[in-house]
Amino acid sequence: MKNIKILGSGCANCKRLEAMARKVVGDLGIEAEFEKVTDYAEIMKYPILSTPGLVINEKLVSAGRIPTEEQIETWLKE
Template identity: 50%
Template sequence: MIIKVLGPGCKNCKNLEKNTLDALKSSSVEAKVVKVTDIAEIQKYGVMRTPALVIDEEVVVSGRVPKEDEIAQWING
């Protein structure tokens, strides 16, 4: 599984990355977390507001920072 955190590096982007890493720690899923800060690359996903979270090339949320348990639900399917 590849999880991408999309955003320029703002506070909310860092919070999303932290929540994602925390959700992974509490799950049994192995995943690689990648930070995407390049605006052109972010736009390829059709994201208009950051931060955004992409799991296996599917945008699951954008424009807000979901809580750890919500991210865990997406990770665990």
């Protein structure tokens, strides 16, 4: 069971990132729970300077951009 968090307050890229992560999770057939973090005080608990951010099992793996599906796949398999 993976815990996936999308950091960012509702920007268009946050939604695209979430959709992409959900797709990769579906493709890989793994179980994961998704959480949208929009509160800045919560977001800033991670070492982030620009949104959207992607957190997998409490580890920030990407910030400020939308990664590729392959990258998300690699992070999910770690």
